[in-house]
Amino acid sequence: MEIFRDSVLCFLLFLVILPPSIAQLSPSETRILFQIQQILEYLEALQGWKNWTSFCYLHQSPYLVIVCSENHITEFSLVGNRTSPSQSHIPPKPTSGNLFVSQETLPDKFFIGSFFKVLTKLSNFKVLSLVSLGLWGQLPATINRLKSLEKLNISSNFISGEIPGSISVLTNLTSLVLADNLFNGSVPDMKSLQSLQEIDLSINRLGLEFPSMSTNLATIKLKNNSLRSGIPSEIKDFDLLQRFDVSGNKLVCPIPSPLFSLPSIQYLNLDDNQFNGALSLNLSCSVNLTFVNISRNFLIREIICLHWIKRQQSNCTEFMELSDKWRFGISTPVFLLSERSIGGYSLEYESRGAV
Numbered sequence: 001m002e003i004f005r006d007s008v009l010c011f012l013l014f015l016v017i018l019p020p021s022i023a024q025l026s027p028s029e030t031r032i033l034f035q036i037q038q039i040l041e042y043l044e045a046l047q048g049w050k051n052w053t054s055f056c057y058l059h060q061s062p063y064l065v066i067v068c069s070e071n072h073i074t075e076f077s078l079v080g081n082r083t084s085p086s087q088s089h090i091p092p093k094p095t096s097g098n099l100f101v102s103q104e105t106l107p108d109k110f111f112i113g114s115f116f117k118v119l120t121k122l123s124n125f126k127v128l129s130l131v132s133l134g135l136w137g138q139l140p141a142t143i144n145r146l147k148s149l150e151k152l153n154i155s156s157n158f159i160s161g162e163i164p165g166s167i168s169v170l171t172n173l174t175s176l177v178l179a180d181n182l183f184n185g186s187v188p189d190m191k192s193l194q195s196l197q198e199i200d201l202s203i204n205r206l207g208l209e210f211p212s213m214s215t216n217l218a219t220i221k222l223k224n225n226s227l228r229s230g231i232p233s234e235i236k237d238f239d240l241l242q243r244f245d246v247s248g249n250k251l252v253c254p255i256p257s258p259l260f261s262l263p264s265i266q267y268l269n270l271d272d273n274q275f276n277g278a279l280s281l282n283l284s285c286s287v288n289l290t291f292v293n294i295s296r297n298f299l300i301r302e303i304i305c306l307h308w309i310k311r312q313q314s315n316c317t318e319f320m321e322l323s324d325k326w327r328f329g330i331s332t333p334v335f336l337l338s339e340r341s342i343g344g345y346s347l348e349y350e351s352r353g354a355v
């Protein structure tokens with residue numbers, strides 16, 4: 001009787017300790033993980049992997065996250081310690097097929113095509129992050145096989161060439177981060193990515209036209225590229241847009257004034273471009289717009305958002321920088337806003353340069 005009770009207890013304990021669903025990867029997915037381990041040169045984060053490793057229950061770290069669902073890997077996030085093109089001190093040298101290899105990338109024998117061929121067999125990915133791994137070569141068009149993909153982050157690698165147009169079929173994408181790589185050419189049409197909330201193509205060599213994107217985006221980061229067009233007037237339809245950073249490009253034409261009054265806009269960085277023309281003195285700015293940087297452009301008139309003057313009476317520490325470093329010393333009145341109080345308005349503006 002004792003024994004019977006003990007074994008029942010034991011059994012119950014067993015049930016409690018066991019996770020609700022026992023996720024065991026299929027042998028084929030396990031095999032794929034070992035292939036990835038090998039291709040990535042036994043990266044430190046992957047070194048402990050053995051035949052008996054339960055991949056779905058690995059200790060999660062900032063460098064490696066594996067999440068399984070119904071015996072499939074749905075998230076694979078791997079962060080290495082290699083540098084990125086923007087931090088690299090070694091100029092990458094073109095090797096075979098105009099691709100780039102240096103001491104900071106994976107070696108010559110790495111072939112990104114084979115790597116993605118292995119990865120795309122794991123077709124249940126929802127989240128895929130491959131950051132600072134020294135990946136180099138062109139992003140294969142077969143990336144579109146990861147049909148369930150919701151978040152893709154391959155920032156800080158040495159991936160070059162064009163962004164494959166096939167990416168536009170990944171309609172479940174909510175976040176696309178390709179920042180700090182060597183992508184060049186034009187950005188494919190991404191209007192079809194209607195679920196996309198965040199796009200970050202910063203620090204690449206992308207040009208020339210402003211990309212065509214879904215109006216549902218909340219975050220657009222395109223800084224430090226080679227965009228040379230104007231901002232299209234369709235920007236007025238981006239009702240959900242909160243953060244917009246196009247600094248460090250060569251964008252031209254007047255800044256479309258609807259940008260300042262988009263209903264959700266909070267952050268606008270247009271620094272270091274070639275925007276020209278006049279901005280209205282009386283621009284109506286959205287209430288939540290708290291950061292604007294329009295310095296280093298060719299603008300010929302100051303902007304002041306009327307409601308900002310009013311809002312300074314309440315406790316808002318607004319930040320607006322209209323730098324005095326205007327390029328080529330164009331005769332321009334420049335206004336610097338500060339928080340000093342003048343007759344009830346916490347605002348001061350001061351003219352610099354010749355009017």
Ligand SMILES: *[C@@H]1O[C@H](CO)[C@@H](O)[C@H](O)[C@H]1NC(C)=O
Nearest residue numbers: 034037048049050051052053
């Ligand atoms: C895993 O087991 C196979 C045989 O089943 C063996 O060939 C292989 O070397 C093992 N790999 C590791 C990483 O232990």
Ligand SMILES: *[C@@H]1O[C@H](CO)[C@@H](O)[C@H](O)[C@H]1NC(C)=O
Nearest residue numbers: 043044045080081082083104
């Ligand atoms: C990355 O980590 C490995 C292992 O700790 C180390 O040998 C290597 O020097 C590191 N690389 C960089 C660029 O920090």
Ligand SMILES: *[C@@H]1O[C@H](CO)[C@@H](O)[C@H](O)[C@H]1NC(C)=O
Nearest residue numbers: 124146147148149171172173
């Ligand atoms: C895309 O998302 C929808 C809604 O979450 C889901 O029903 C559908 O299965 C997803 N598509 C793929 C290919 O995973």
Ligand SMILES: *[C@@H]1O[C@H](CO)[C@@H](O)[C@H](O)[C@H]1NC(C)=O
Nearest residue numbers: 079129131153155175177198
């Ligand atoms: C992409 O990965 C980097 C490195 O882990 C991280 O800092 C960044 O926040 C990620 N971006 C997104 C949108 O998840």
Ligand SMILES: *[C@@H]1O[C@H](CO)[C@@H](O)[C@H](O)[C@H]1NC(C)=O
Nearest residue numbers: 098099160161162184185186
């Ligand atoms: C992109 O870079 C590759 C070299 O990686 C070059 O062959 C190609 O001409 C470039 N394309 C454009 C549009 O600049």
Ligand SMILES: *[C@@H]1O[C@H](CO)[C@@H](O)[C@H](O)[C@H]1NC(C)=O
Nearest residue numbers: 086203224247248249271272
């Ligand atoms: C981005 O561009 C700015 C100039 O707009 C430059 O000062 C900065 O160094 C660039 N950053 C990178 C990472 O290239």
Ligand SMILES: *[C@@H]1O[C@H](CO)[C@@H](O)[C@H](O)[C@H]1NC(C)=O
Nearest residue numbers: 262263264265286287288289
């Ligand atoms: C402004 O921000 C506040 C607080 O984050 C938010 O509740 C409000 O909905 C925002 N207003 C608009 C118009 O987006």
Ligand SMILES: *[C@@H]1O[C@H](CO)[C@@H](O)[C@H](O)[C@H]1NC(C)=O
Nearest residue numbers: 279280281282283284305306
């Ligand atoms: C600014 O707008 C207000 C009303 O919205 C108007 O009365 C005023 O004349 C405008 N000022 C300029 C300089 O356009």
Ligand SMILES: *[C@@H]1O[C@H](CO)[C@@H](O)[C@H](O)[C@H]1NC(C)=O
Nearest residue numbers: 271272293294295296321323
């Ligand atoms: C705004 O742009 C100027 C000129 O590039 C730069 O010096 C300044 O740091 C920027 N301000 C912020 C807060 O990013």
Ligand SMILES: *[C@@H]1O[C@H](CO)[C@@H](O)[C@H](O)[C@H]1NC(C)=O
Nearest residue numbers: 312313314315316317318339
């Ligand atoms: C004003 O803002 C500052 C900084 O955010 C905060 O510490 C302070 O409590 C606020 N004061 C009031 C009266 O809201």
